[in-house]
Amino acid sequence: MLAEPRIQPLRPTLQALQQVHRIEQASFAEPWTVAEFDFLAADERSVQVGLWHQDELVGYAMGLLDGPDCHLINLAVEAPYRRRGWGRRLVHSLASVATDRGGRRCHLEVRTSNEAARRLYCGLGFHQMGIRLRYYTKPSEDACIMESSLPLTAGEDIDRS
Ligand SMILES: CC(C)(COP(=O)(O)OP(=O)(O)OC[C@H]1O[C@@H](n2cnc3c(N)ncnc32)[C@H](O)[C@@H]1OP(=O)(O)O)[C@@H](O)C(=O)NCCC(=O)NCCS
Numbered sequence: 001m002l003a004e005p006r007i008q009p010l011r012p013t014l015q016a017l018q019q020v021h022r023i024e025q026a027s028f029a030e031p032w033t034v035a036e037f038d039f040l041a042a043d044e045r046s047v048q049v050g051l052w053h054q055d056e057l058v059g060y061a062m063g064l065l066d067g068p069d070c071h072l073i074n075l076a077v078e079a080p081y082r083r084r085g086w087g088r089r090l091v092h093s094l095a096s097v098a099t100d101r102g103g104r105r106c107h108l109e110v111r112t113s114n115e116a117a118r119r120l121y122c123g124l125g126f127h128q129m130g131i132r133l134r135y136y137t138k139p140s141e142d143a144c145i146m147e148s149s150l151p152l153t154a155g156e157d158i159d160r161s
Helices: 014-027 034-043 088-099 115-123
Strands: 006-007 046-053 058-064 071-076 106-111 128-134 139-147
Touching: 006 088, 014 034, 014 058, 014 071, 034 046, 034 058, 046 088, 058 088, 058 115, 071 088, 088 115, 106 128, 115 139
Parallel strands: 071 106
Antiparallel strands: 006 046, 046 058, 058 071, 106 139, 128 139
8 A cells, every 4th residue: 555645854865855846847937946945955044844755755845944933935745746735734844843943923925826825825824914016027926925923823733753
């Protein structure tokens, strides 16, 4: 029988970051490079969790914790694994790690047209705080700035085993 996918802390090996980049390329018009992920992961303030199925990374959430403020920077789930609750669990897991490390707020930007992600964040208790005009390119689009206090009020916790 095939094992269920699982969420665990993401150790930023080159192989893991290449898998992150593969999902990123399939998910975004302006994907981050492996070097950019490596730069983020090398920052001691970074927080990252991954979703694995067998030995393959199929989703990730990455953020930066600056004192009490956690900035959720990247989130993606590989297409065949979407709509099964993994995106929500990834955000909740990242928020749990950030909370354990002293985070008291989490904020993020999301394209105004990204209904899926906006619904996900709303369901976890994030509120829209404002709009950042023409924040994105390819295509040019405004960003919704969203924020929630930590710990989050809904979602599922990380498997720390
Ligand atoms: C956004 C994304 C991470 C969601 O991942 P996911 O695993 O499919 O999300 P979940 O299954 O946990 O869904 C949680 C909630 O989000 C909302 N949602 C997710 N996908 C949706 C869709 N296609 N349409 C409408 N609502 C959606 C729903 O409210 C859902 O709750 P429900 O299933 O109880 O209705 C995924 O679609 C993705 O990787 N997209 C491309 C990258 C991206 O846009 N990242 C976010 C950048 S800010």
